[in-house]
Amino acid sequence: MNRRVSRGVAEAVAVAAAAVVAFPLYWMVLTALKPEAEVVSADPRPWTLAPTLDSFVRALTVQSFGRYLLNSLVVATAVVLLSLLLSFLAATALTRFRFRGRTTMLVMLLVVQMVPVEALTIPLFFVMRSVRDVAPAFGLNHLGSLVLVHLAFSLPFAIWMLRGFVAAVPAELEEAATLDGASRSRFLWTVLFPLVAPGLVATSVLSFIHAWNDFLFAKTFIISAAENQTLPLALQVFVKPDQNDWGAIMAGSTLMTIPVLVFFIVVQRRLVAGLAGAVKS
Amino acid sequence: MTVPVKRGDGRVALTYLAPALLVLVGLMGYPIYQLVLISLFDYGQEQVSGGAPLTFLGLGNYARLLADDRFWAVLGQTVGFAAVCVAGTLLVGAALAVLATRVRAWARTTLFLAALGAWATPAVAGSTIWLFLFDANLGFVNEVLGTTGFSWTYDKWVAFGLVAAQVIWCSFPFVMVTLYAGIRAIPGEVLEAAALDGASTARTATAVILPLLRPILVVVTIQSIIWDFKVFTQIYVMTNGGGIAGRNLVLNVYAYQQAFAASEYGLGAAIGVVTTVLLLLVTAGYLRALRRGGEEL
Numbered sequence: 001m002n003r004r005v006s007r008g009v010a011e012a013v014a015v016a017a018a019a020v021v022a023f024p025l026y027w028m029v030l031t032a033l034k035p036e037a038e039v040v041s042a043d044p045r046p047w048t049l050a051p052t053l054d055s056f057v058r059a060l061t062v063q064s065f066g067r068y069l070l071n072s073l074v075v076a077t078a079v080v081l082l083s084l085l086l087s088f089l090a091a092t093a094l095t096r097f098r099f100r101g102r103t104t105m106l107v108m109l110l111v112v113q114m115v116p117v118e119a120l121t122i123p124l125f126f127v128m129r130s131v132r133d134v135a136p137a138f139g140l141n142h143l144g145s146l147v148l149v150h151l152a153f154s155l156p157f158a159i160w161m162l163r164g165f166v167a168a169v170p171a172e173l174e175e176a177a178t179l180d181g182a183s184r185s186r187f188l189w190t191v192l193f194p195l196v197a198p199g200l201v202a203t204s205v206l207s208f209i210h211a212w213n214d215f216l217f218a219k220t221f222i223i224s225a226a227e228n229q230t231l232p233l234a235l236q237v238f239v240k241p242d243q244n245d246w247g248a249i250m251a252g253s254t255l256m257t258i259p260v261l262v263f264f265i266v267v268q269r270r271l272v273a274g275l276a277g278a279v280k281s
Numbered sequence: 282m283t284v285p286v287k288r289g290d291g292r293v294a295l296t297y298l299a300p301a302l303l304v305l306v307g308l309m310g311y312p313i314y315q316l317v318l319i320s321l322f323d324y325g326q327e328q329v330s331g332g333a334p335l336t337f338l339g340l341g342n343y344a345r346l347l348a349d350d351r352f353w354a355v356l357g358q359t360v361g362f363a364a365v366c367v368a369g370t371l372l373v374g375a376a377l378a379v380l381a382t383r384v385r386a387w388a389r390t391t392l393f394l395a396a397l398g399a400w401a402t403p404a405v406a407g408s409t410i411w412l413f414l415f416d417a418n419l420g421f422v423n424e425v426l427g428t429t430g431f432s433w434t435y436d437k438w439v440a441f442g443l444v445a446a447q448v449i450w451c452s453f454p455f456v457m458v459t460l461y462a463g464i465r466a467i468p469g470e471v472l473e474a475a476a477l478d479g480a481s482t483a484r485t486a487t488a489v490i491l492p493l494l495r496p497i498l499v500v501v502t503i504q505s506i507i508w509d510f511k512v513f514t515q516i517y518v519m520t521n522g523g524g525i526a527g528r529n530l531v532l533n534v535y536a537y538q539q540a541f542a543a544s545e546y547g548l549g550a551a552i553g554v555v556t557t558v559l560l561l562l563v564t565a566g567y568l569r570a571l572r573r574g575g576e577e578l
Contacts, residue, residue, distance in 0.1 A: 123550070
């Protein structure tokens with residue numbers, strides 16, 4: 001009996017905590033759905049009886065969120081695909097081959113993860129300025145510059161995380177494949193790649209979120225080409241003193257949060273397993 | 282498992298590594314070198330546009346920083362702010378992880394879904410939502426508290442507190458989920474054995490569960506320190522670039538403002554180097570303390 005009471009109390013606390021944690025998100029969606037008059041009311045109510053999609057329409061059309069949403073998607077997708085390819089190859093090299101400098105490289109990958117990304121904004125700004133002269137699509141004011149920096153920042157962790165998954169594939173499998181006459185690259189893509197898929201999924205979620213959430217580099221690199229801005233910065237640009245269109249801003253925030261949330265829910269089990277795997281190794 | 286050494290392994294390995302190495306050297310290695318280099322020069326707007334020659338200052342920028350009261354104030358604020366965020370994140374995360382092991386599945390799922398939502402919210406969106414909730418005139422919080430018109434971002438410490446609360450809100454889920462997975466991974470037999478030996482709940486927690494969880498606790502603590510020490514977006518968005526007259530600056534935002542707003546790239550780079558060194562020291566010191574305690578990582 002006593003135990004049941006204490007469990008009941010624990011459950012009440014859990015639900016209360018969940019409500020507090022979820023409240024800001026509820027308020028975001030609610031505000032996005034409220035008619036404008038209710039949003040600017042000095043007497044905000046935690047419900048609305050006249051939900052409308054006006055704020056979403058305003059955000060997507062007047063404030064061209066659609067364009068920024070697309071830019072963000074392009075950057076994040078490119079980062080995920082490139083990072084998957086590069087980290088898979090690198091992780092394979094680091095786990096399935098013995099060569100000089102291998103340990104040094106692993107240690108470097110760990111150390112590099114500790115360097116605060118934000119401190120590198122200044123030199124990277126100059127790097128991107130020089131890249132602009134050689135390959136404009138990857139320089140300042142272009143989405144390519146964002147793809148490059150996020151690729152660089154997601155690689156060390158991605159390689160580190162994938163190592164465990166690649167190492168878990170037994171060596172006998174590779175020997176068997178070789179005996180069956182499979183070439184190295186055939187083994188790599190038709191045997192190894194599918195086997196480490198759970199690791200690849202967990203890794204891509206993290207790379208995706210990294211690129212999707214970035215505010216600092218979008219702010220620094222995309223200076224004058226407003227049409228190449230990504231969502232996090234666009235959202236910020238619409239915040240103006242005393243004349244905020246909060247409905248549109250909350251609609252934009254909702255549009256920005258949903259892809260990540262969907263991604264999280266779809267892969268949550270694998271993500272936790274991946275995190276646990278990374279912690280263990 | 283490593284496949285036995287074959288001829289040409291090194292070459293194949295290098296081919297596999299080459300693309301990643303190219304990106305990492307070009308976009309991490311070289312910029313790290315450049316950061317240190319820039320910090321040694323008087324690097325302003327004229328130097329950037331090529332209109333003026335570079336002046337080598339040696340450690341001049343660093344000397345200037347160390348003699349500047351404002352730098353020390355910002356450094357102190359950064360450490361204090363990060364400490365509050367780390368402590369809050371760990372406390373909330375650990376408490377809710379333990380709570381999650383004590384409730385039935387439906388309550389746990391509710392809690393995890395809410396946490397997943399907070400975790401998934403991008404920093405800019407999260408900051409904006411919190412700003413709106415705490416808005417002086419339109420905010421729901423002031424409406425509930427009956428303090429309409431009160432500005433949560435005006436007073437320096439209230440503003441820091443608000444940002445810290447937002448940071449804890451979006452970072453506790455990682456700690457909670459990881460610790461929950463850790464607690465779940467403890468074999469039931471271990472706890473049964475402790476119970477058979479007559480250990481109390483408190484004793485089981487401190488003598489059995491905590492030591493088993495320590496490796497995970499280390500990881501989440503280090504991660505939290507690293508994240509919270511370099512918070513940028515929340516401070517930048519919620520205090521509008523570092524607060525009134527820069528009262529809410531932390532090192533990262535300070536470096537950014539020096540470089541890109543004041544065009545003092547050399548000084549900004551020096552702050553960046555100091556931040557990096559501090560962070561590496563924190564990590565190294567923490568690891569050493571743990572190793573001295575007989576902990577394997």
